[in-house]
Amino acid sequence: MDATQEYLQRRDQLVREDRALRVDASRLASLTDIEAKAEAVVRATRAVEADSVWGTGKSIFDYNPIDSTPNVFPGMAFLTARETVTKTKLFQMLNKMPKGALLHAHLDATVNVDVLLKLALAQPAMHVRAPARLTTSNIVATLPEFKVLSPGAFSTSSSLTDSTYIGGEWVPLYRARETFDESLEGPVGFDNWVKRALTINPSEAYGTHDSPTKIWAKFSSTFLTCHNLIYYLPIWQQYIREFILSSIDDGISYVEARVNFLYKYMTGPDGLENLPHREWLIIFDRVLNEIKAELKEQGRQDELIGVKLIYTTIRFITPEELEWYTEDALALKQEFPHLIAGFDLVGHEDSLKPLIDYIEPLTKFMRRREELGVDLPFIFHAGETLGDGNAPDMNLYDAILLGTKRIGHGYSLVKHPKLMEICREKGIAVEVCPISNEILRLTSSMPAHPLPILVNHGVHVSLCSDDPAVFGNMGLTFDFFQVLMASEVTGLLTLGEFARDSIKYSMLEDEEKAYALGLWEKRWLEFLEWVGRTGDE
Template identity: 60%
Template sequence: MALNFAEYMEQRTALINHDRSLRPDHSRTPTEVEARADKIVRELRAAEAVSVWGAEHEGVPHPFPGMEFLTGRNIIMKTELFKILSKMPKGAILHAHLDATVNAEYVLKLALDYPALHVCTTELLTASNLNNILPQFKPLAQAMFTNPTVALTDTSYAPGTWVPVKTARETFDPALGGPEGFDKWAIGAMTINPSEGESAARRIWEKFTSTFTVSTGIIRFLPLWKRYIYEFFRTSVEDGVSYIEARINFHLIMLITKEWLKAFDQVQQDFKADLKRQGRRDEFIGARIIYTTLRFITLDELDLAWKDCIALKLEFPHLIAGFDLVGPENTLKPLIYYAESLLRFRDRQKEMGLDIPFIFHAGETLGDGTEADDNLYDAILLGTLRIGHGFSLVKHPKLMETCREKNILIEVCPISNEILRLTSSMLMHPLPVLINNGVPVALSPDDPAMFGNMGLTFDFYQVLAASEVTGLIGLGELARDSLKHSTLEVAEKERALAAWEKRWKKFVESIVASNV
């Protein structure tokens, strides 16, 4: 029987709606104000696709929405869409490595306040090798303080000699840029720039790993660490984040983990008190720690790590949120290597009546059937609460179905995935596949200090700009899900969601009001 056009369009609409029925933004009917705000944002996105991304920008030969982040970052910041999203309540950061969450310029500024912090190089710095020699930072005990007679850049400098950071900066050779040259050199070693972001996967991972090597020498100095954590909380809240679950690598500090947790706890209390005095108590629910160690450790070392994690959970039950192993999945040991120890960890928790969920990195790879790709199977079989990255999950329809049925959320880090060469742009990212298949998702920044995607606004922008389907309502559902899938206790989670709903309502109302 022939269809007329009206009947055809009815069937077409029904098919599209059925296809999108698993998306979170189809799970409820939006309010009138939400629908109007969503329409405004969609129209703005379409307009800026022409007026901003269709225009010429110096140094950016072919700009487009969702393009390579490091190249397009300055363009993004000029858009009205970015300004709107910067005010959006974004829920929780569920995937961020604490050592990479504070702006590198601010970290260096903090370092200059501490005479104990020193710097050295393994070679004499020259104009030809400056960009290839990494600074090494280290706090020294007062008895070991140095008073070098030569500058870090002096021809008579002996490689390996520790120089106070402030002295090194003030005496940096004018031919290499003077103090500003020192800043550029040090900050460049702690971040990834646009040209490096275009490197092959192996080289970008080498650069990425080296940024941690450099910054750790500064960050893991306890007096500075406290100010560092405070700044992470402050900038996160300013970006609309109300709850955090941060990963800390305890591998190198296992013998003194208690001191680091105490510092984290005290800073959090101080920060909450400051917000309360400002009448902003509901803007920050709190922060917890996902205990992490590295994927190159031995099985015996993993046993020691989870025993340490249990001890910390007993002393700081409100802080320890979960357990993870981190590091490049393509080159380090797979989860199956650690499965026996992890099963012992799980059994020990049951014996003690504890709950320290696994929250594993898995599938952060382009591989298909590789050990890194197979980590997804082991993460799910081991009972992971969430999956970090899960980039290769879309290759496994049964695993996507399992995540949907078991409500396993994927911590997707769009900008990180693009910079680390898993995808060339947001248009190629598998995120829409996850969303369209009803897999719960939360957006996360991963290592914002290295990438320059501080907070969550940039990641939300990239996702919105690169899709014709996802709108403001869809972003709101992702923010809701980040809180729903947190490890907060039931009462705290309800409070967090209630506070978020109030802020979300004001946010969408403000968009409509500004466009009347």
């Protein structure tokens, strides 16, 4: 063996040692023929498209001072890449991949805004208003406000754009749309106005609101705006249904959705805001069972293991107020043990209260949990920040000390060698939300995302969509796609490990989990075979 060969052997050995902690390390060490073929097909497709779709064809010796071509590259900013992504062969492949579980998504942002608007337009009780008559000069700066009125209080106002509209009066939603003035592009202009308020667009994320605080202002506003559309029982039950069915369509077979229980009541069919949390769960359970029955009828029961909810409230409540919510969560868990998977505090970590502020009610909750013998674990958001040693970064210490089962985001976890070690040893997985992190300006693009650092340090991860209705990353395919484009180490089999881990680190009972994993393995094998066959075409 010559010196170069000997060097290459040492190099291979070092690379192996460096990657030894990765979740895919042992699998990649010995592949089946089916795995090897599918992996090769995906890598080849990626390599071709990295150039044909995402390459600029330019070299660093082609400087053009007045360059006006787009700044295109693999894993580039999602909102400008989205349309191109959907057209790629790689995306179409991943679309068919069985994704396992979706472990981090906020229910209020999980249904496509087109669908939500359609659901709302069908409700005569749904009204909309603006602070002043909408015109071409104020429409961009004006947000819609929605509200369900009681049957007796339905409005007779007919338009948001008519000269008779003074501002502030409620207009029935469908009528506001129909009468939207032609100068504002009529009903299409109305739809765009509403959708703009419910989503983040590229000029905001990458232009006017390109800082974490500013984009969070926009992000928060989408939730404030959509709340009254969603929390109206006739819509909510269809909304849940749509969320579950569209998840199944994307290859997701199990979900743990975070539900915002901050508001104590939902609006009922009578227009009164009086449905308490236990009613929400009764309805949720009913919709879920209906879907399961339908799937069974269609022989598709294996496509959905189930859906559970993570109880959440928002990090701006006082520690005293938190006690009401923890008691509420305990009561719901006792009544619906199969539906509630965990407890979390959500909201903008950089500006809201850190976990340490709630340490007393949280430790009290832990004692109560034990007294009652209720298994209601913490699944905390923590470290969703660019900060180093600031309050949200410090949340990671508290989440772990309080016994969190997983970490939501954990974007700053990579800064913490001891905490990564604990996650590795205690099996605390991280719910990584790639596209969310990019749009909320923690990273400028996927190649700059810390995911590979976590993975190489042996921390288990599950890829999640977070708020797909706001970001446009419906399902999990987009997030899997961006992750795959941004790394040469990550291949299809790595994505498979992430999917496997999403089930392994779910809150399913051991028996359910084993069953879910078995079903997933079966679908995964079929998928790999299919991917392999596309390579023969």
